[in-house]
Amino acid sequence: MKLVILDYGAGNIQSIKFAIRRLGHDAILxxxxxxxxxxDKVIFPGVGEASSAMEKLRSSGLDKIIPGLKQPVLGICLGMQLMCNSSEEGDTGGLGIFDLDVVRFPNSVKVPQIGWNQIEGLKSDLFSGIPEKSHIYLVHSFYAPLGANTIASSEYALNYSAALQKDNFYGVQFHPEKSSDVGSLILENFLETI
Incomplete structure:
Protein backbone atom coordinates (compact mmCIF):
# COMPACT_ATOMS: atom_id res chain seq x y z
CA MET A 1 0.00 0.00 0.00
CA LYS A 2 1.25 3.46 -0.91
CA LEU A 3 0.52 5.82 1.97
CA VAL A 4 1.18 9.55 1.67
CA ILE A 5 1.34 12.20 4.39
CA LEU A 6 0.80 15.68 2.94
CA ASP A 7 3.85 17.86 3.45
CA TYR A 8 2.90 21.49 3.99
CA GLY A 9 4.87 22.33 7.13
CA ALA A 10 2.44 20.84 9.67
CA GLY A 11 3.90 20.10 13.07
CA ASN A 12 2.90 16.54 14.03
CA ILE A 13 4.46 14.60 11.17
CA GLN A 14 7.00 12.48 13.06
CA SER A 15 4.54 11.20 15.67
CA ILE A 16 2.14 10.18 12.87
CA LYS A 17 4.93 8.44 10.97
CA PHE A 18 5.95 6.53 14.11
CA ALA A 19 2.34 5.50 14.81
CA ILE A 20 1.96 4.23 11.23
CA ARG A 21 5.29 2.37 11.44
CA ARG A 22 4.10 0.65 14.65
CA LEU A 23 1.17 -0.66 12.59
CA GLY A 24 3.57 -2.16 10.04
CA HIS A 25 3.32 0.49 7.32
CA ASP A 26 5.60 3.15 5.89
CA ALA A 27 4.44 6.56 4.72
CA ILE A 28 5.90 8.99 2.21
CA LEU A 29 5.98 12.65 3.28
CA ASP A 40 -3.75 4.45 -1.95
CA LYS A 41 -4.42 6.49 1.20
CA VAL A 42 -3.64 10.11 2.13
CA ILE A 43 -3.18 11.59 5.60
CA PHE A 44 -3.69 15.34 5.96
CA PRO A 45 -2.02 16.25 9.27
CA GLY A 46 -2.15 19.54 11.10
CA VAL A 47 -0.80 21.33 14.11
CA GLY A 48 -0.63 25.08 13.92
CA GLU A 49 -2.65 28.13 12.95
CA ALA A 50 -5.34 27.98 10.26
CA SER A 51 -4.53 31.04 8.12
CA SER A 52 -0.80 30.32 7.83
CA ALA A 53 -1.51 26.63 7.13
CA MET A 54 -3.96 27.55 4.33
CA GLU A 55 -1.40 29.96 2.90
CA LYS A 56 1.11 27.09 2.69
CA LEU A 57 -1.49 24.89 0.98
CA ARG A 58 -2.23 27.67 -1.53
CA SER A 59 1.43 28.37 -2.26
CA SER A 60 2.03 24.69 -3.09
CA GLY A 61 -1.25 24.27 -5.02
CA LEU A 62 -2.44 21.59 -2.62
CA ASP A 63 -5.61 23.59 -1.94
CA LYS A 64 -6.71 22.70 -5.50
CA ILE A 65 -5.58 19.06 -5.33
CA ILE A 66 -6.99 17.89 -1.97
CA PRO A 67 -10.74 18.41 -2.64
CA GLY A 68 -10.52 16.36 -5.85
CA LEU A 69 -8.81 13.32 -4.34
CA LYS A 70 -10.66 10.03 -4.91
CA GLN A 71 -8.81 7.76 -2.47
CA PRO A 72 -9.50 7.73 1.30
CA VAL A 73 -8.18 10.90 2.97
CA LEU A 74 -7.83 11.34 6.74
CA GLY A 75 -7.56 14.88 8.11
CA ILE A 76 -6.15 15.15 11.63
CA CYS A 77 -6.82 18.12 13.97
CA LEU A 78 -6.11 21.27 11.94
CA GLY A 79 -6.18 19.09 8.82
CA MET A 80 -9.83 18.29 9.55
CA GLN A 81 -10.64 21.93 10.27
CA LEU A 82 -9.11 23.06 6.98
CA MET A 83 -11.40 20.59 5.18
CA CYS A 84 -14.38 22.69 6.39
CA ASN A 85 -15.77 25.82 4.68
CA SER A 86 -13.97 28.30 6.92
CA SER A 87 -12.37 28.91 10.30
CA GLU A 88 -12.71 31.84 12.66
CA GLU A 89 -9.01 31.40 13.35
CA GLY A 90 -7.43 34.09 11.24
CA ASP A 91 -10.72 34.51 9.31
CA THR A 92 -9.61 31.68 7.05
CA GLY A 93 -11.36 30.21 4.02
CA GLY A 94 -11.16 26.42 3.96
CA LEU A 95 -11.31 23.67 1.35
CA GLY A 96 -15.11 23.32 1.51
CA ILE A 97 -15.21 19.52 1.72
CA PHE A 98 -17.32 19.55 4.90
CA ASP A 99 -20.14 22.09 4.92
CA LEU A 100 -19.29 23.48 8.36
CA ASP A 101 -17.65 26.63 9.70
CA VAL A 102 -15.04 26.16 12.42
CA VAL A 103 -15.54 28.48 15.41
CA ARG A 104 -13.77 29.26 18.68
CA PHE A 105 -14.85 27.71 21.97
CA PRO A 106 -16.81 30.14 24.15
CA ASN A 107 -14.94 32.35 26.61
CA SER A 108 -16.55 30.41 29.48
CA VAL A 109 -14.01 27.57 29.06
CA LYS A 110 -10.25 27.44 29.10
CA VAL A 111 -8.64 27.17 25.67
CA PRO A 112 -7.03 25.30 24.24
CA GLN A 113 -8.76 22.15 25.36
CA ILE A 114 -5.74 19.99 26.16
CA GLY A 115 -5.93 16.38 27.26
CA TRP A 116 -8.21 13.39 27.25
CA ASN A 117 -11.90 13.47 26.44
CA GLN A 118 -14.53 10.98 25.31
CA ILE A 119 -16.09 10.34 21.92
CA GLU A 120 -19.60 9.06 21.36
CA GLY A 121 -22.21 8.65 18.65
CA LEU A 122 -19.74 6.62 16.60
CA LYS A 123 -21.13 6.05 13.10
CA SER A 124 -18.39 4.89 10.73
CA ASP A 125 -16.11 1.98 9.89
CA LEU A 126 -13.37 4.32 11.09
CA PHE A 127 -14.57 3.38 14.60
CA SER A 128 -14.94 -0.36 14.04
CA GLY A 129 -14.13 -2.07 17.35
CA ILE A 130 -14.06 1.22 19.28
CA PRO A 131 -16.49 1.34 22.24
CA GLU A 132 -18.71 4.36 22.87
CA LYS A 133 -17.19 6.89 25.27
CA SER A 134 -13.63 5.83 24.46
CA HIS A 135 -10.97 8.34 25.45
CA ILE A 136 -8.99 10.29 22.85
CA TYR A 137 -6.37 13.03 23.12
CA LEU A 138 -7.10 16.60 21.97
CA VAL A 139 -5.37 19.97 21.74
CA HIS A 140 -7.56 22.67 20.15
CA SER A 141 -9.16 26.07 20.68
CA PHE A 142 -11.52 25.91 17.67
CA TYR A 143 -14.09 23.27 16.78
CA ALA A 144 -16.45 22.15 14.04
CA PRO A 145 -20.09 22.19 15.17
CA LEU A 146 -22.32 19.16 14.82
CA GLY A 147 -23.64 18.66 11.28
CA ALA A 148 -24.76 16.17 8.65
CA ASN A 149 -21.19 14.84 8.28
CA THR A 150 -20.60 14.27 12.01
CA ILE A 151 -19.59 10.65 12.72
CA ALA A 152 -18.49 11.17 16.36
CA SER A 153 -19.01 13.91 18.91
CA SER A 154 -17.31 15.10 22.07
CA GLU A 155 -18.25 17.64 24.73
CA TYR A 156 -16.34 20.64 26.00
CA ALA A 157 -18.78 23.36 27.08
CA LEU A 158 -20.95 22.09 24.23
CA ASN A 159 -21.24 19.10 21.90
CA TYR A 160 -19.08 19.39 18.80
CA SER A 161 -17.83 17.20 15.94
CA ALA A 162 -14.97 14.99 17.08
CA ALA A 163 -14.96 13.33 13.65
CA LEU A 164 -16.45 13.98 10.22
CA GLN A 165 -16.96 11.95 7.05
CA LYS A 166 -18.16 12.78 3.56
CA ASP A 167 -17.62 10.23 0.81
CA ASN A 168 -13.89 9.33 0.84
CA PHE A 169 -12.95 12.18 3.21
CA TYR A 170 -12.58 11.55 6.94
CA GLY A 171 -11.54 14.00 9.62
CA VAL A 172 -10.77 13.64 13.32
CA GLN A 173 -10.36 16.59 15.67
CA PHE A 174 -8.31 14.50 18.06
CA HIS A 175 -4.81 13.09 17.62
CA PRO A 176 -5.05 9.34 16.97
CA GLU A 177 -1.25 9.12 17.06
CA LYS A 178 -1.38 10.29 20.71
CA SER A 179 -4.56 8.47 21.73
CA SER A 180 -3.05 5.18 22.94
CA ASP A 181 -4.67 1.90 21.85
CA VAL A 182 -7.90 3.60 20.74
CA GLY A 183 -6.01 5.90 18.40
CA SER A 184 -3.92 3.03 17.05
CA LEU A 185 -7.07 1.08 16.20
CA ILE A 186 -8.62 4.11 14.49
CA LEU A 187 -5.48 4.52 12.36
CA GLU A 188 -5.49 0.80 11.64
CA ASN A 189 -9.14 0.98 10.59
CA PHE A 190 -8.30 3.80 8.20
CA LEU A 191 -5.36 1.88 6.74
CA GLU A 192 -6.86 -1.62 6.65
CA THR A 193 -10.66 -1.35 6.56
CA ILE A 194 -11.53 1.80 4.65
Missing amino acids: TDKVDEILTA
Missing part, protein backbone atom coordinates in the same frame (compact mmCIF):
# COMPACT_ATOMS: atom_id res chain seq x y z
CA THR A 30 5.45 14.70 0.13
CA ASP A 31 3.88 17.72 -1.54
CA LYS A 32 4.42 16.29 -5.05
CA VAL A 33 1.13 16.08 -6.92
CA ASP A 34 1.93 12.85 -8.80
CA GLU A 35 2.87 11.08 -5.55
CA ILE A 36 -0.35 12.27 -3.91
CA LEU A 37 -2.60 11.33 -6.83
CA THR A 38 -1.17 7.80 -7.04
CA ALA A 39 -1.38 7.10 -3.29
Whole structure:
Protein backbone atom coordinates (compact mmCIF):
# COMPACT_ATOMS: atom_id res chain seq x y z
CA MET A 1 0.00 0.00 0.00
CA LYS A 2 1.25 3.46 -0.91
CA LEU A 3 0.52 5.82 1.97
CA VAL A 4 1.18 9.55 1.67
CA ILE A 5 1.34 12.20 4.39
CA LEU A 6 0.80 15.68 2.94
CA ASP A 7 3.85 17.86 3.45
CA TYR A 8 2.90 21.49 3.99
CA GLY A 9 4.87 22.33 7.13
CA ALA A 10 2.44 20.84 9.67
CA GLY A 11 3.90 20.10 13.07
CA ASN A 12 2.90 16.54 14.03
CA ILE A 13 4.46 14.60 11.17
CA GLN A 14 7.00 12.48 13.06
CA SER A 15 4.54 11.20 15.67
CA ILE A 16 2.14 10.18 12.87
CA LYS A 17 4.93 8.44 10.97
CA PHE A 18 5.95 6.53 14.11
CA ALA A 19 2.34 5.50 14.81
CA ILE A 20 1.96 4.23 11.23
CA ARG A 21 5.29 2.37 11.44
CA ARG A 22 4.10 0.65 14.65
CA LEU A 23 1.17 -0.66 12.59
CA GLY A 24 3.57 -2.16 10.04
CA HIS A 25 3.32 0.49 7.32
CA ASP A 26 5.60 3.15 5.89
CA ALA A 27 4.44 6.56 4.72
CA ILE A 28 5.90 8.99 2.21
CA LEU A 29 5.98 12.65 3.28
CA THR A 30 5.45 14.70 0.13
CA ASP A 31 3.88 17.72 -1.54
CA LYS A 32 4.42 16.29 -5.05
CA VAL A 33 1.13 16.08 -6.92
CA ASP A 34 1.93 12.85 -8.80
CA GLU A 35 2.87 11.08 -5.55
CA ILE A 36 -0.35 12.27 -3.91
CA LEU A 37 -2.60 11.33 -6.83
CA THR A 38 -1.17 7.80 -7.04
CA ALA A 39 -1.38 7.10 -3.29
CA ASP A 40 -3.75 4.45 -1.95
CA LYS A 41 -4.42 6.49 1.20
CA VAL A 42 -3.64 10.11 2.13
CA ILE A 43 -3.18 11.59 5.60
CA PHE A 44 -3.69 15.34 5.96
CA PRO A 45 -2.02 16.25 9.27
CA GLY A 46 -2.15 19.54 11.10
CA VAL A 47 -0.80 21.33 14.11
CA GLY A 48 -0.63 25.08 13.92
CA GLU A 49 -2.65 28.13 12.95
CA ALA A 50 -5.34 27.98 10.26
CA SER A 51 -4.53 31.04 8.12
CA SER A 52 -0.80 30.32 7.83
CA ALA A 53 -1.51 26.63 7.13
CA MET A 54 -3.96 27.55 4.33
CA GLU A 55 -1.40 29.96 2.90
CA LYS A 56 1.11 27.09 2.69
CA LEU A 57 -1.49 24.89 0.98
CA ARG A 58 -2.23 27.67 -1.53
CA SER A 59 1.43 28.37 -2.26
CA SER A 60 2.03 24.69 -3.09
CA GLY A 61 -1.25 24.27 -5.02
CA LEU A 62 -2.44 21.59 -2.62
CA ASP A 63 -5.61 23.59 -1.94
CA LYS A 64 -6.71 22.70 -5.50
CA ILE A 65 -5.58 19.06 -5.33
CA ILE A 66 -6.99 17.89 -1.97
CA PRO A 67 -10.74 18.41 -2.64
CA GLY A 68 -10.52 16.36 -5.85
CA LEU A 69 -8.81 13.32 -4.34
CA LYS A 70 -10.66 10.03 -4.91
CA GLN A 71 -8.81 7.76 -2.47
CA PRO A 72 -9.50 7.73 1.30
CA VAL A 73 -8.18 10.90 2.97
CA LEU A 74 -7.83 11.34 6.74
CA GLY A 75 -7.56 14.88 8.11
CA ILE A 76 -6.15 15.15 11.63
CA CYS A 77 -6.82 18.12 13.97
CA LEU A 78 -6.11 21.27 11.94
CA GLY A 79 -6.18 19.09 8.82
CA MET A 80 -9.83 18.29 9.55
CA GLN A 81 -10.64 21.93 10.27
CA LEU A 82 -9.11 23.06 6.98
CA MET A 83 -11.40 20.59 5.18
CA CYS A 84 -14.38 22.69 6.39
CA ASN A 85 -15.77 25.82 4.68
CA SER A 86 -13.97 28.30 6.92
CA SER A 87 -12.37 28.91 10.30
CA GLU A 88 -12.71 31.84 12.66
CA GLU A 89 -9.01 31.40 13.35
CA GLY A 90 -7.43 34.09 11.24
CA ASP A 91 -10.72 34.51 9.31
CA THR A 92 -9.61 31.68 7.05
CA GLY A 93 -11.36 30.21 4.02
CA GLY A 94 -11.16 26.42 3.96
CA LEU A 95 -11.31 23.67 1.35
CA GLY A 96 -15.11 23.32 1.51
CA ILE A 97 -15.21 19.52 1.72
CA PHE A 98 -17.32 19.55 4.90
CA ASP A 99 -20.14 22.09 4.92
CA LEU A 100 -19.29 23.48 8.36
CA ASP A 101 -17.65 26.63 9.70
CA VAL A 102 -15.04 26.16 12.42
CA VAL A 103 -15.54 28.48 15.41
CA ARG A 104 -13.77 29.26 18.68
CA PHE A 105 -14.85 27.71 21.97
CA PRO A 106 -16.81 30.14 24.15
CA ASN A 107 -14.94 32.35 26.61
CA SER A 108 -16.55 30.41 29.48
CA VAL A 109 -14.01 27.57 29.06
CA LYS A 110 -10.25 27.44 29.10
CA VAL A 111 -8.64 27.17 25.67
CA PRO A 112 -7.03 25.30 24.24
CA GLN A 113 -8.76 22.15 25.36
CA ILE A 114 -5.74 19.99 26.16
CA GLY A 115 -5.93 16.38 27.26
CA TRP A 116 -8.21 13.39 27.25
CA ASN A 117 -11.90 13.47 26.44
CA GLN A 118 -14.53 10.98 25.31
CA ILE A 119 -16.09 10.34 21.92
CA GLU A 120 -19.60 9.06 21.36
CA GLY A 121 -22.21 8.65 18.65
CA LEU A 122 -19.74 6.62 16.60
CA LYS A 123 -21.13 6.05 13.10
CA SER A 124 -18.39 4.89 10.73
CA ASP A 125 -16.11 1.98 9.89
CA LEU A 126 -13.37 4.32 11.09
CA PHE A 127 -14.57 3.38 14.60
CA SER A 128 -14.94 -0.36 14.04
CA GLY A 129 -14.13 -2.07 17.35
CA ILE A 130 -14.06 1.22 19.28
CA PRO A 131 -16.49 1.34 22.24
CA GLU A 132 -18.71 4.36 22.87
CA LYS A 133 -17.19 6.89 25.27
CA SER A 134 -13.63 5.83 24.46
CA HIS A 135 -10.97 8.34 25.45
CA ILE A 136 -8.99 10.29 22.85
CA TYR A 137 -6.37 13.03 23.12
CA LEU A 138 -7.10 16.60 21.97
CA VAL A 139 -5.37 19.97 21.74
CA HIS A 140 -7.56 22.67 20.15
CA SER A 141 -9.16 26.07 20.68
CA PHE A 142 -11.52 25.91 17.67
CA TYR A 143 -14.09 23.27 16.78
CA ALA A 144 -16.45 22.15 14.04
CA PRO A 145 -20.09 22.19 15.17
CA LEU A 146 -22.32 19.16 14.82
CA GLY A 147 -23.64 18.66 11.28
CA ALA A 148 -24.76 16.17 8.65
CA ASN A 149 -21.19 14.84 8.28
CA THR A 150 -20.60 14.27 12.01
CA ILE A 151 -19.59 10.65 12.72
CA ALA A 152 -18.49 11.17 16.36
CA SER A 153 -19.01 13.91 18.91
CA SER A 154 -17.31 15.10 22.07
CA GLU A 155 -18.25 17.64 24.73
CA TYR A 156 -16.34 20.64 26.00
CA ALA A 157 -18.78 23.36 27.08
CA LEU A 158 -20.95 22.09 24.23
CA ASN A 159 -21.24 19.10 21.90
CA TYR A 160 -19.08 19.39 18.80
CA SER A 161 -17.83 17.20 15.94
CA ALA A 162 -14.97 14.99 17.08
CA ALA A 163 -14.96 13.33 13.65
CA LEU A 164 -16.45 13.98 10.22
CA GLN A 165 -16.96 11.95 7.05
CA LYS A 166 -18.16 12.78 3.56
CA ASP A 167 -17.62 10.23 0.81
CA ASN A 168 -13.89 9.33 0.84
CA PHE A 169 -12.95 12.18 3.21
CA TYR A 170 -12.58 11.55 6.94
CA GLY A 171 -11.54 14.00 9.62
CA VAL A 172 -10.77 13.64 13.32
CA GLN A 173 -10.36 16.59 15.67
CA PHE A 174 -8.31 14.50 18.06
CA HIS A 175 -4.81 13.09 17.62
CA PRO A 176 -5.05 9.34 16.97
CA GLU A 177 -1.25 9.12 17.06
CA LYS A 178 -1.38 10.29 20.71
CA SER A 179 -4.56 8.47 21.73
CA SER A 180 -3.05 5.18 22.94
CA ASP A 181 -4.67 1.90 21.85
CA VAL A 182 -7.90 3.60 20.74
CA GLY A 183 -6.01 5.90 18.40
CA SER A 184 -3.92 3.03 17.05
CA LEU A 185 -7.07 1.08 16.20
CA ILE A 186 -8.62 4.11 14.49
CA LEU A 187 -5.48 4.52 12.36
CA GLU A 188 -5.49 0.80 11.64
CA ASN A 189 -9.14 0.98 10.59
CA PHE A 190 -8.30 3.80 8.20
CA LEU A 191 -5.36 1.88 6.74
CA GLU A 192 -6.86 -1.62 6.65
CA THR A 193 -10.66 -1.35 6.56
CA ILE A 194 -11.53 1.80 4.65
